[in-house]
Amino acid sequence: MNRLLDRRRFLANTGCGLGTMALAHLLGREAYGLDTPRPDLNGGLHHPAKVKRIVQLFMNGGASQMDTFDYKPELEKRHGQSVDFGIKVAVTSPIGTVMKSPFEFKQHGQSGRWVSSVFPNIAEYVDDLAFLMAMASKTNVHGPASYMQNTGFVSPGFPCMGAWVSYALGNLTDDLPAFVVLPDHRGLPYNNAGNFSAAFLPAAHQGVVIRPNDPVPIANLKPPSVAAHITSDSESAGLALLQRMNRQHLADHPGDSRLEARIASYELAARMQLRAPETFDLGSESEAVQKLYGLDDEATAPFGKNCLVARRMLQRGVRFVQVWSGMSGASKNWDNHSDIPNELPFIAKSVDKPIAGLLHDLKQLGMFEDTLVIWTTEFGRMPFTQGATGRDHNGGTFVSWLAGAGVKAGSTYGKSDEFSYQAVNGKAYCYDLHATVLHLLGIDHTRLTYRHDGIDRRLTDVHGHVIPEILA
Helix, strand or coil: CHHHHHHHHHHHHCCCHHHHHHHHHHHCHHHHCCCCCCHHHHHCCCCCCCCCEEEEEEECCCCCHHHCCCCCHHHHHCCCCCCCCCCCECCCCECCCECCCCCCEEEECCCCEEEECCCCCHHHHHHHEEEEEEECCCCCCHHHHHHHHHHCCCCCCCCCHHHHHHHHHCCCCCCCCCEEEECCCCCCCCCHHHHHCCCCCCHHHCCEECCCCCCCCCCCCCCCCCCCCCCHHHHHHHHHHHHHHHHHHHHHCCCCHHHHHHHHHHHHHHHHHHHHHHHHCHHHCCHHHHHHCCCCCCCCHHHHHHHHHHHHHHHCCCCEEEEEECCCCCCCCCCCCCEHHHHHHHHHHHHHHHHHHHHHHHHHCCCCCCEEEEEEECCEECCECECCEECCEECCCEEEEEEECCECCCCEECEECCCCCCEEECCECHHHHHHHHHHHCCCCCCCCCEEECCEEECCCCCCCCCCHHHEC
């Protein structure tokens, strides 16, 4: 015990602050039953992997597919007409008349992919993307749909994909989390932190929320500046007491993942004090790179900063980064109920240049070869009007795309009907997307299970098929 305290005092006295918390790591994480980085699994858990790391770009609110990637000439022909879609009322409004997209569509690249004018920069990269044109959801309500797209279930209480990946493969580095979430700078999405939960998996696998656009990106990483009473001696004494209490609690409650997660978070906080400042220091990036992500434009800077930080985190060993566009609410968001012509360009512009910049940057850094990029949303929009020029929720069809490692560039799978109202060919649910992502990570989605309440739970539940049509 004296040796233990001497090490603590040494770390504290060197000015590391929370660095004393790393003592548990120095003495061996195994004593607490915690996972260690498992680079041996980069080659795949069940079969050879093609993907080492993932960045998921989530458009919160329901991005309108027929105004972005799903061009439908029939909407132009039938604009202003009343069409019987077999329903009496939409989710939040009466059925209006058919509305064409107010945006010009053009074909791009050798693949000839139709893209609307709201995404001029992403359009330049369509030959690198694999489109899922007939994604569908079992619900058209934000909360359940967001849960479904993230966890595979429409109800809360289930782990998200990032948590499952962390659980399956562990860390790539000891100095940063395995799973990081970068929310919209204006607030959290629908369901708040429920979308990033580890649920019944060990708590250490939940998403670590970081806000690069805030003055303090990581909460509670360091003592507040007003806490002058916290000294190296008081911190050392407090941590010595904390470790004794933790050990006693662990002895009384073996296997308590909450305690394990707390211990792991203390250790991680200590290591991140040294690593995180450098990760968030975008001043080390060239002016050209910062402009590539749109940091020189007020409209694109917040999401661009999140994307650039995401790239830097992936570069430094974070395995799964989820970047969100849009907070909860139906204004200045992807949830365009009232005014597609004015609302959609605003939110689309905020992500268009940063996403294109991310794709370009990953390529020039050689990271595109082992990084998977996912663009998705929780559901789509209706082909008829809500009010004068808005669109209501539609779980019948929406668009997702993938790019990077293991993806067949320029490919397309699935098709919606002539109105982009329902998926008609190649319908894919979140289960199929999740199964495909896990497959690229070297994981058989049917074999990645966790026993909970007498059931072997899976990310894909009892569903899901890998989509070979979009794989290289």
